[in-house]
Amino acid sequence: MPPLLPARPPTPVLSRRALLWGAAAAGSSGLLAACAGRPDALFVPDAAPWKRYSGTTLNFISENTAPTAAIAADLKPFTELTGIRVKIVTLELSALAQKVALDFASGNGEYDVVYADPYLVLAPYAPAFADLRRFQEDSALPRLTGGFGDFIPTHLDAAGRFGDSGKVLALPYDCPTMVWQYRADLFAKYRERMADDLGFDPMPSDDSTWEQYHAIAEWFNSGANEVRYGTGHQAKQHDALMCDFSNLLWSHGGDYFADGTRIGRFGTTDPGKCLLRSEQAIAGAEFYDRLLSIADPGSRTWDWDGLGAAFRAGRIAMCPNWHEYAASNEAAMPGKVGYARLPKGPARSAGMYGGTGIAISNVIPARRQRAAWLFLNWATAPKSQLANLASKVGGGTPTRTSVYGIPRVVAAEHRPSKMPNMLSAQAVRDAWKTQNIGLRPKIPMWGECDTAIYTQVSRMLAGDASPAAAMRAAADRIDRITARGWVS
Incomplete structure (x- = not known):
């Protein structure tokens, strides 16, 4: 499942300044962790590296995502390997962010392993996470198979780093990405007629444009009986x-800030002035407004789940949505859905990346951190990612390059497939290319900026503001948010 991001950012009990300094102190001295009363990990010095923390129980807090569902359903291999038990708490992401913020602020160290959303958890609280390089470089601990270099580079940077320190704060864990999902059966049935009527081949390709997408959507609105509308969108105020x-x-x-690719990939505490007032941003808003005017009216009530359900119900012919809906699409409409990179605009194709990493709290004691490293290592290992991909209760998509070369995985990109998310793999790989990937700003104050954006875009779709006015209002609000600085 894609990440469920909150409407508003979490509100920590302490200021970020107090929280971050407290967390940093806990990581270096263990004082806050000692106050919490949680015991350190058990330690068996003569045991093999994977067994040295046998008898320990780790707490993992995660969003309710596909990889976590798969891991929770089959923790036995990890416990057999390490002797460590793992308690998993799954929450909607806004609730998770609040729980993590409170845990860091209090110094309780309740959660050893954290699902560290890059925008609402990692960026605001980066100093409260351990630098994973020290565990990978520790000869007494098992090292990552393939090292950090086996993770897809963009994923490691976007989901695992913050700033230019070189620290690795999280290991890429999931990678939902927005792609073009379409009724391949209907496109095949009506291809010749659409080509005659529209003057171009409607079949999705690298040359497809958003203007063509708009034209295809209009054609389906009245040209096919199988669906009610050509396109649908996740356009709820959310x-x-x-x-x-x-x-x-x-x-x-357009973009949110200058040097947006770097800010999205590595993050910053000072993004500068918002760029939503630019001609390119306004042009993007104008097209979006025009596209939504012909889309299924239900779009304005749907988030990604609502959109996915509408598509599976046969209500719309196509939509942009997270690629990991491929598994549920195949269950509902086996063999009828195709996947492609999103269309090109005047500047490029861009598909939103929504991946997240798992991290180790810097508030917990040193031995407990080392035990947590064993879990991170195992949970993101190629063998575990392969198992998740085939899981009947999960279905997460690999974040490691090596997994995509496994013959079983390569074969699963074609039907019949026992790993249905792999049917979208080529579209996703295209979307992950540097020139195509869409990275929202990784800044500590992103939660508030996000709210400003979707509030103003929603006003535009309701007819309460012109595209230009909506973009200016969002930019004004974002500039006020970022002007307050990193801490509050």
Whole structure:
């Protein structure tokens, strides 16, 4: 499942300044962790490296995602390997972010392993996470198979780093990405007629444009009986709307801040002035407004789940949505759905990346951190990612390059497939290319900025603001948010 981001950012009990300094102190001295009363990990010095913390129980807090569902359903291999038990708490992401913020602020160290969303957890609280390089470099601990270099580089940077320190704060764990999902059966049935009527081949390709997407959507509105509308969108006043709109913003050459690719990949505490007032941003908003005017009217009530359900119900012919819906699409409409990179705009194609990493709390004691490293190592290992991909209760997509070369995985890109998410693999790989990937700003104050964006875009779709006015209002609000600085 894609990440469920909150409408508003978490509100820590302490200021970020107090929280971060407290967390940093805990990591170096263990004082806050000692106050919490949680015992350190058990340690068996003469045991093999994987067994040295046998008898320990780790707490893992995660969003309710596909990889975590798969891991929770089959923790036995990890416990047999290490002697460590893992308790998993799954929450909607806004609740998770609040729990993690409170845990860091209090110094309790309740959670050893954290699902560290790059925007609402990692960026605001980066100093509260351990630098994973020291575990990988520790000869007494098992090292990552393939090292950090086996992770897809963009994923490691976007989901695992913050700033230019070189620290690795999280290991890439999931990677939902927005792609073009379409009724391949209907496109095949009506291809010749659409080509005659529209003057171009409608079949999705690298040359497809958003203007062509708009024309195809209009054609399906009245040209086919099997669906009610040509396109649908996740345009509810919600984080989903920001994600959907951003694809059009980027494709028209707009962005939220200057040097947006670097800010999205590595993060910053000072992004500068918002760029939503630019001609390119306004052009992207104007097209989005025009596209939504012909889309299924239900779009304005849907987040990604609502959109996915509408598509599976046969209500729409195509949509942009997270690639990991491929598994549920195949269950509902086996063999009828195709996947492609999102269309090009005047500047480029852009598909929103929504991946997250798992991290180790810097508030917990040193031995407990080392035990947590064993879990991170195992949970993101190629063998575990392969098992997750085939899991009947999970279905997460690999974040390691090596997994995509496994013969079983390569074969699963074609039907019949026992790993249905792999049917979208080529579209996703295209979307992950440097020139195509869409990365929202990784800044500590992103939660508030996100709210400003989807609030104003929603006003535009309701007819309460012009595209230009909506972009200016969002930019004004974002500039006020970022002007307050990193801490509050």
